[in-house]
Amino acid sequence: MTRTSLVSLAAIALAGWASLIAAHAAPPTVTPSPGYDARLQEQRAATSTVQQPVAPVVTPARPRRGKKAPAH
Secondary structure: OOHHHHHHHHHHHHHHHHHHOOOOOOOOOOOOOHHHHHHHHHHHHHHOOOOOOOOOOOOOOOOOOOOOOOOO
């Protein structure tokens, strides 16, 4: 074999092997963000106080219509 064909064969084999390797990319929402983490910790610290549950306001149900009396 000639040297150029051997180099091209090696390049093709290397490209084929590289295409089989899984990519290790992560979307931007997965990568850590120091600013977001700081705001999240502040928010959690602010809401960590114990709050008493508020009783819901109960309104009486409207009465339903009954059957109409016959006209005769």
